[in-house]
Amino acid sequence: MAKTITIDPVTRIEGHARILLECNDAGGVDEAYFIVNELRGFERILVGMEAHTMPQITARICGVCPTAHHLASAKALDNAAGVEPPPGGRLMRELMYMGHLIHSHCLSLFVLAGPDLVFGLQGAAATQNIVGMVDANPELTKKALRLRSLGQKLNEVVGGRGIHPVTALAGGTAARLSDAHYERVREISAEALILVKELAPVTKELLLKLLAENPVLLDKLNVPSWYLGTVNGGKLNLYDGDLRAMDENGVIRAEFETVDYANYLVERAVKRSYAKEVYLNVDGAEHMYRVSTLARMNVADSMETPLAQKEFEEFRNRFGRPCHNAVLQMYCKLVELVYVCEKAVEIVHDPALRGAARVPANINGSRGIGHVEAPRGVLIHDYKIDQEGIIRAANMIVATQQNTAAINKTLKEGAVNLLAGNDDEKLLNGLEFVVRCYDPCLACSTHAVGRMELDVEIAVNGETIRRIRRSPSCCK
Amino acid sequence: MSGEKIRLNTDWLCDCGGCHVAIVDLHEKILNVLESVVIQHCPVLTDIKDYPEADIGILTGSIRTEHDRHAAEEMRAKCKTIIAFGTCAVYGGLHGAGLAHSREEIMDHVYRRSPTTITDTIPDTEVSELAKLVTPVDEVIDVDLYLPGCPPHPHFIFEALSSLIEQRKPRATQESVCGRCSRQMIKGDATEIKNTYNHVVDERFCFLSQGHICLGSATLDRCLAPCPNHGVACTGCAGPTMQILTEPYLDIRTEVADRMSRLSAIEPDTILAYMERTAKTQYAYAMATKMIGSKPTFLIKKWIADVEAGTNG
Numbered sequence: 001m002a003k004t005i006t007i008d009p010v011t012r013i014e015g016h017a018r019i020l021l022e023c024n025d026a027g028g029v030d031e032a033y034f035i036v037n038e039l040r041g042f043e044r045i046l047v048g049m050e051a052h053t054m055p056q057i058t059a060r061i062c063g064v065c066p067t068a069h070h071l072a073s074a075k076a077l078d079n080a081a082g083v084e085p086p087p088g089g090r091l092m093r094e095l096m097y098m099g100h101l102i103h104s105h106c107l108s109l110f111v112l113a114g115p116d117l118v119f120g121l122q123g124a125a126a127t128q129n130i131v132g133m134v135d136a137n138p139e140l141t142k143k144a145l146r147l148r149s150l151g152q153k154l155n156e157v158v159g160g161r162g163i164h165p166v167t168a169l170a171g172g173t174a175a176r177l178s179d180a181h182y183e184r185v186r187e188i189s190a191e192a193l194i195l196v197k198e199l200a201p202v203t204k205e206l207l208l209k210l211l212a213e214n215p216v217l218l219d220k221l222n223v224p225s226w227y228l229g230t231v232n233g234g235k236l237n238l239y240d241g242d243l244r245a246m247d248e249n250g251v252i253r254a255e256f257e258t259v260d261y262a263n264y265l266v267e268r269a270v271k272r273s274y275a276k277e278v279y280l281n282v283d284g285a286e287h288m289y290r291v292s293t294l295a296r297m298n299v300a301d302s303m304e305t306p307l308a309q310k311e312f313e314e315f316r317n318r319f320g321r322p323c324h325n326a327v328l329q330m331y332c333k334l335v336e337l338v339y340v341c342e343k344a345v346e347i348v349h350d351p352a353l354r355g356a357a358r359v360p361a362n363i364n365g366s367r368g369i370g371h372v373e374a375p376r377g378v379l380i381h382d383y384k385i386d387q388e389g390i391i392r393a394a395n396m397i398v399a400t401q402q403n404t405a406a407i408n409k410t411l412k413e414g415a416v417n418l419l420a421g422n423d424d425e426k427l428l429n430g431l432e433f434v435v436r437c438y439d440p441c442l443a444c445s446t447h448a449v450g451r452m453e454l455d456v457e458i459a460v461n462g463e464t465i466r467r468i469r470r471s472p473s474c475c476k
Numbered sequence: 477m478s479g480e481k482i483r484l485n486t487d488w489l490c491d492c493g494g495c496h497v498a499i500v501d502l503h504e505k506i507l508n509v510l511e512s513v514v515i516q517h518c519p520v521l522t523d524i525k526d527y528p529e530a531d532i533g534i535l536t537g538s539i540r541t542e543h544d545r546h547a548a549e550e551m552r553a554k555c556k557t558i559i560a561f562g563t564c565a566v567y568g569g570l571h572g573a574g575l576a577h578s579r580e581e582i583m584d585h586v587y588r589r590s591p592t593t594i595t596d597t598i599p600d601t602e603v604s605e606l607a608k609l610v611t612p613v614d615e616v617i618d619v620d621l622y623l624p625g626c627p628p629h630p631h632f633i634f635e636a637l638s639s640l641i642e643q644r645k646p647r648a649t650q651e652s653v654c655g656r657c658s659r660q661m662i663k664g665d666a667t668e669i670k671n672t673y674n675h676v677v678d679e680r681f682c683f684l685s686q687g688h689i690c691l692g693s694a695t696l697d698r699c700l701a702p703c704p705n706h707g708v709a710c711t712g713c714a715g716p717t718m719q720i721l722t723e724p725y726l727d728i729r730t731e732v733a734d735r736m737s738r739l740s741a742i743e744p745d746t747i748l749a750y751m752e753r754t755a756k757t758q759y760a761y762a763m764a765t766k767m768i769g770s771k772p773t774f775l776i777k778k779w780i781a782d783v784e785a786g787t788n789g
Contacts, residue, residue: 040490040540040571041582043590048576048780050757052673056711057760060570060626063494081673107500149503160706161699162501163494163627164713167706170673174707262592269587269597276586276593361673382591389671390754390783395590 080368089172102151291377568764
């Protein structure tokens with residue numbers, strides 16, 4: 001029994017997802033760990049840098065959601081200065097963010113999850129990618145890719161760049177939108193709204209079909225947890241608002257401002273992963289919680305825009321509140337995609353968009369805390385700035401780490417059933433699907449289309465008894 | 477050409493993923509590229525996990541772990557032409573700033589000194605140890621072509637790929653960011669260094685003329701100058717110009733101090749002292765490269781230590 005079984009060793013053994021299952025002698029799973037094996041140490045790197053450059057610098061934390069970091073950072077600087085950007089600056093920031101979210105949600109829905117939608121979960125690996133999708137469903141794929149492009153271009157026109165935007169700064173944005181740029185965003189947002197209206201019903205149909213063909217998804221992936229998400233006047237908001245915490249029974253247990261985050265969130269470092277786990281500390285106890293699209297849909301009472309509100313109501317009628325099923329993240333993303341396209345058009349038609357872009361903002365000798373809803377959930381930046389304008393301390397709570405505890409719990413429950421079968425490929429597929437449902441940024445940055453590179457270790461009493469790796473040979 | 481397609485591998489090492497998104501951001505032009513290129517190993521687009529023989533290999537990110545080193549070596553062995561793609565691959569990038577701190581210091585900040593972390597635990601099982609330093613790709617393997625930028629603008633990516641497809645030399649200009657900046661360089665009367673949060677710049681004129689530090693004149697244009705044209709000073713994300721890299725006594729701060737003192741009423745020494753005090757910002761993207769680190773006047777560890785001890789400024 002105490003033997004290491006290695007299946008198809010792969011050349012890459014770091015920098016991708018690893019799962020460790022700790023079993024007992026009776027064959028049960030004691031613990032499951034999703035191991036993040038990367039650390040760049042930005043909390044240390046930022047110390048000593050000029051605070052006013054943080055929106056540009058921190059965008060580089062993630063090339064997949066740079067605009068979320070860019071804006072959380074600018075909002076932290078507003079907070080340090082004790083100012084609110086004027087309506088023009090605020091709307092410019094929101095507009096660039098809608099562009100980013102269009103891009104990010106399209107990438108996630110169509111490029112990453114799209115092949116599952118078009119081919120089903122049992123599709124052949126060779127065609128299970130975006131190129132295969134173009135052949136199988138050219139109309140859907142081309143429109144989806146066009147919509148992603150439009151989002152990225154919208155982000156670029158307002159933010160200066162699509163990847164690592166630069167225009168948000170303490171007190172607003174660097175400059176007003178020029179006439180030429182205004183004309184451009186008007187065209188882009190109008191086309192995006194037309195496209196999303198065509199795409200949404202088709203995508204929803206594919207998604208419901210996938211769920212109908214795989215009833216196990218809805219049955220087995222229900223993991224009750226608390227939820228944390230942003231609401232503004234009770235409505236779902238991605239750029240600004242209070243943080244609302246809901247328990248597993250759907251009761252709202254706390255609603256707080258970003259600046260109070262340290263009273264509600266606690267981080268716990270773990271031996272086995274570079275990612276810290278985060279818990280909600282409410283009424284004297286720590287609670288496992290989730291963030292991202294499902295969490296946002298659960299905590300929100302309604303949506304700001306008409307088409308998204310209709311989709312929101314349909315979702316809630318179908319799946320209730322709270323909905324605990326991780327696989328429905330995809331559905332929630334679709335509702336949000338409709339919302340961000342509508343919202344972009346709404347912002348473009350707001351005359352205040354062309355108004356003053358910024359107010360003076362003295363950030364020196366202060367502490368600033370800001371947050372946004374990153375595509376994958378709550379993102380908080382917190383800086384201490386000295387009298388010379390230099391960062392003295394930096395703290396960040398990122399989306400993926402807040403889901404780690406829930407991923408581990410879902411893996412543990414999934415593994416109990418899957419291990420019994422002793423079928424390696426089934427085990428890998430099952431565990432991968434669990435991780436994919438949470439759309440962790442690690443997965444989106446180490447793999448993309450098709451099947452995830454995985455390394456699963458099964459240990460009894462600390463000794464590895466089985467090691468399964470998804471290797472090149474079984475992935476082609 | 478419908479004959480033999482050019483085979484392309486890409487891989488990412490320690491980076492943010494933005495360089496691969498930048499390739500996707502060729503938008504419509506990606507179809508032109510796909511007519512002549514077959515994409516093999518590419519973590520965003522395909523499922524191929526090993527390293528097939530290829531004509532072109534694009535490497536993004538810097539070397540942080542044993543995995544990164546190994547991947548770079550595999551790519552070198554299988555690809556005829558290797559492109560170090562993006563600022564991290566070419567100069568080490570932002571996390572190159574890790575060179576100023578020990579691994580212990582980084583771990584201590586992340587896991588012990590964070591205000592919300594309530595544990596006293598350092599991850600040490602099942603995770604790989606951090607490498608001592610972050611290094612650019614060419615310290616591990618030979619590199620044929622360099623394309624810095626954070627990320628490089630699709631304009632340059634398209635030119636690089638089309639030139640390789642057409643088997644000609646890429647048209648790689650050596651201009652600085654100033655070459656694409658629409659602001660006018662005039663002699664200004666600023667007497668002190670200003671910042672975005674305490675002074676609003678006039679959109680028509682050069683940042684340096686108005687007393688704002690802008691690295692445009694010391695930075696290679698691989699971006700088409702979006703920052704200064706959108707009201708934001710250049711932060712040097714594509715790394716230094718060739719002139720600065722190749723001349724031992726020229727440096728980012730000496731170049732900026734020289735030009736800025738001529739365009740404003742600020743003394744060169746004042747500018748130098750300011751840039752040394754804020755060195756971690758000014759050298760954020762390129763401090764890990766020996767081309768900067770080996771310069772005789774480059775004392776970044778001392779500058780950073782002075783600021784952190786509060787003995788400077």
